[in-house]
Amino acid sequence: GNSVTQMEGPVTLSEEAFLTINCTYTATGYPSLFWYVQYPGEGLQLLLKATKADDKGSNKGFEATYRKETTSFHLEKGSVQVSDSAVYFCALRSNQAGTALIFGKGTTLSVSS
Amino acid sequence: EAGVAQSPRYKIIEKRQSVAFWCNPISGHATLYWYQQILGQGPKLLIQFQNNGVVDDSQLPKDRFSAERLKGVDSTLKIQPAKLEDSAVYLCASSLVPGGLYNEQFFGPGTRLTVL
Numbered sequence: 001g002n003s004v005t006q007m008e009g010p011v012t013l014s015e016e017a018f019l020t021i022n023c024t025y026t027a028t029g030y031p032s033l034f035w036y037v038q039y040p041g042e043g044l045q046l047l048l049k050a051t052k053a054d055d056k057g058s059n060k061g062f063e064a065t066y067r068k069e070t071t072s073f074h075l076e077k078g079s080v081q082v083s084d085s086a087v088y089f090c091a092l093r094s095n096q097a098g099t100a101l102i103f104g105k106g107t108t109l110s111v112s113s
Numbered sequence: 114e115a116g117v118a119q120s121p122r123y124k125i126i127e128k129r130q131s132v133a134f135w136c137n138p139i140s141g142h143a144t145l146y147w148y149q150q151i152l153g154q155g156p157k158l159l160i161q162f163q164n165n166g167v168v169d170d171s172q173l174p175k176d177r178f179s180a181e182r183l184k185g186v187d188s189t190l191k192i193q194p195a196k197l198e199d200s201a202v203y204l205c206a207s208s209l210v211p212g213g214l215y216n217e218q219f220f221g222p223g224t225r226l227t228v229l
Contacts, residue, residue, distance in 0.1 A: 043116075046218075089155050089156075091155070099168075
């Protein structure tokens with residue numbers, strides 16, 4: 001079945017460090033891929049998305065490229081800020097199996113000044 | 114634009130009691146989702162509505178969980194009787210259309226349920 005695997009957390013970084021959160025997926029067909037973020041005390045928010053192979057999603061300095069050959073959608077940011085501290089979820093939506101999202105377990109990012 | 118509203122935000126009950134959660138989606142959104150998020154895991158779909166009809170309830174434990182979306186607007190999710198393993202955050206989400214490139218799902222703040 002369809003699934004998403006994220007790197008285990010927590011990830012602890014200093015301000016201005018480079019961030020990578022790995023995400024790989026298993027799916028039939030050509031899914032759409034998403035990163036959602038959950039700030040403390042808030043609901044899930046869409047951070048970025050990509051709908052086909054080689055697409056790059058970007059938002060707020062974060063980027064992720066849809067790599068079909070490696071079935072990956074790694075999240076990166078060149079210089080993290082304290083305000084980026086949150087839980088990040090990788091998710092997919094299979095275009096064959098309906099429209100509900102399938103999420104990874106989430107990765108907690110903690111950035112210190 | 115108002116977001117997805119959920120209530121209550123927190124609920125503590127004892128096992129075998131019943132509980133109900135309410136969700137009001139963004140105005141005009143035809144599709145509504147209920148997800149269950151157990152601590153340390155990602156959200157998992159429980160049920161998906163398109164207007165007032167059920168699209169997918171394959172992962173809903175129907176012996177104890179029920180959901181309805183009367184009039185195709187707000188929705189309630191009920192658990193009766195609750196078990197310890199139902200402790201989780203229950204998320205409601207809505208989207209304008211069910212498929213395609215532009216069906217971004219907007220999430221509510223969730224209801225945190227603790228079953229003692």
